Amino acid sequence: MEMQPQAPNNGQQHGHEKDLGKKILLRIERRERRIMTTKATAFAMLLAASVFISIYGVFDVVNDASHSGFFAFASLFFSDFSMAMANFSDFALSMVESFPILAMILFLSGVLFACWSLSRLLEEKELMHHHTFSALQ
Helix, strand or coil: CCCCCCCCCHHHHHHHHHHHHHHHHHHHHHHHHHHHHHHHHHHHHHHHHHHHHHHHHHHHHHHHHHHHCHHHHHHHHHHCHHHHHHCHHHHHHHHHHHCCHHHHHHHHHHHHHHHHHHHHHHHHHHHHHHCCCHHHC
8 A cells, every 4th residue: 555645734834934934033133133232332342442542632631731841831821921922933833842742633533533433332222222123023
């Protein structure tokens, strides 16, 4: 006696395909959520680092300005304005030469990087908040 193969149960097979499809969508959504969380965490750490650099930059600018004599020249402008104006070209050159440019670059780059990383962090948080996960509905 030969056994004939049984016809597959289409209802049962269709149910497995639905379950498999839902499992695949759930896995994709978990991966998307993990990627979004990782990106948000990375931007938060970049923000913290750039704020630290900015704070360090402020102290570095103040320290370098006090050691270079920039504050002394600046106070001369306010204490003896007529003498500063009489010798303005020398006064301006002395101010420019004593300005702590490298410390200011460090400070401004920290501030700009903090602004950029804050905007990217807020963008990622908004994407996470408004992202709908279709398989969970």
